Amino acid sequence: MAKPLIFMMGRSPAFLPTDRRYARNHMWAEAVEDGWRVGLSAYAVKLLGDLSHLEWSVEVGAPVEARQQIGFVEGSKATSELFAPLAGEVRRINPAVVADPTLLNSNLYDTGWLLVLSAADAGLLSPDEYLAHLAACWPVAQRILKGQAGGDHGR
Amino acid sequence: MADSIPVILSKARPDRPDRARMDAQLVEGLSGRPGVELHVLPHVYDLAPDGPGVEFLRPISGPMIVLAWLYPRSTFWVLDAHGVRGRLGQAASLAGDEPEPPPQAKAPNAPDGPDRTIWCVDLRAHDRAEPCLDEIGRIVDAALEPAAPEGLPAGALPDLIDEATRPRWYPVVDYGRCTNCLECLNFCIFGVYGLDASERIVAEEPDACRPGCPACARICPAGAIMFPEHADPAIAGDPAASADGLKLDLSQLFGGADPAHLAAGERDRALSEKQRREEEPPGEKVTPPAQDDLDRLVDELDDLDL
DSSP states (O other): OOEEEEEEEEEEEOOOOOOEEETTTEEEEEETTEEEEEEEEHHHHHHHEEEEEEEEESSSSOEOTTTTEEEEEEEEEEEEEEEEESSSEEEEEHHHHHTTTHHHHHHTTTTTTOOOEEOOOOOOHHHHHHHHHHHHHHHHHHHHHHHHHHTSSOO | OOSSSEEEEOOOOOOHHHHHHHHHHHHHHTTTTEEEEEEEOOGGGGGTTTSHHHHHTTOOOOOOOESSSSSSSHHEEEHHHTTTOOOOETTHHHSSSSSSOOOOOOOOOHHHOSSEEEEEGHHHHHHHHHHHHHHHHHHHHHHHSSSOGGGGGOOOOEEEEEOOOOOOOOOOOOTTTTOOOOOOOOOOOSSSSSEEETSSSSSSSSSSSTTOOHHHHHHHHOOEEEEOOOHHHHHHHHHHHHHSSEEEETTTTSSSSSHHHHHHHHHHHHHHHHHHHTTTTOOOOOOOOOOHHHHHHHHHHHHHHH
16 A cells, blocks of 8 residues: 555654545545545544444435534533435445444554445545645644633633 | 321323333332322422422421432522422432431522431432432432331322322522522512522522523532533532533534633523514513623634634
């Protein structure tokens, strides 16, 4: 396999395999026979910390809009709602990662996949484009995170 | 010492048939059990303020066991909001599974509950009825000590308290944490909060709350406000998740909004939905607190098309 791209989050590297595509909401997407298999990128997982909880608010068979809120995830450092990276239909949900969210830490690009969406490749990014997107996001993300951690919410 | 203890089963909401099965197994397992006086109620969070369920619970003056599909902390403070007070007992400490939690420093606002224990059991902690029944058995033994269970009279048939409920949505205040800072009172624009006769914050108009809006829970500096049916454990009352205040929320970075903005957004969306639903002419303009820096940051984020 080709060497992954690396985005440096401060001193911490986030690896981005080049055999798949990425969504702007920090998910990876890999073409499979019944659609796109998606999961969280290393960038997202590093921000969340050790994953402890994952739940879905959609079921297999449900149609989803792009950016629709579809789930919720909690890690040691942060929580987040999860949003659909593409419009389509939920084809499969990975039960293993619901039962053991730490798969997102240990095997995020393989057995830690989240779900399969039937969808067209609408607006997915190449690894290089995602790397550029991360470079653009990172300064703002850092300021947002520092603002939250400071607890004053900018007021 | 009493020879039986009331066991209150707060049933799952009707939209959860999976949970209803476990409710039925618990009723079967507890009916006629020595020492157990079983009462079955609709979901405790959905009980009307002066409905039959609350009217039944209020006069119980001794210890009781409450089984509910909620965190024990949420169940306890929901009961408190209904005027049913005591000390929170948690079964996990009896099993020796977890160390007894250190006594919380008493917040200035904590009420003096009556000297009785309300044991709260989280039914979501088990996927089968048996371990729940074991846990309940341990509590009954502890609560009725020193009477040996075999010496107890057989329990009565379950008592069904009938109340037509519908799903409610309102904030529940943990007065063990609340510092009466009144941030929630200032933040909520739906008039949910008020002060009682002793100037203590209360959810005065709980049903004025907008369903789905947990904004005041995010804004509370003490992590004292719970929405027991919210998906986020920190908001639903998980003491571990919310002990150090709410965690960072990355929803804005992952496609949503950051907490303060998220909170204001949730509130404002709930308001516009209310206005749309009621087809009211837009009334007094509601201006969220000035957050220029934050707004600028969020605008930058929007520009990035996350």
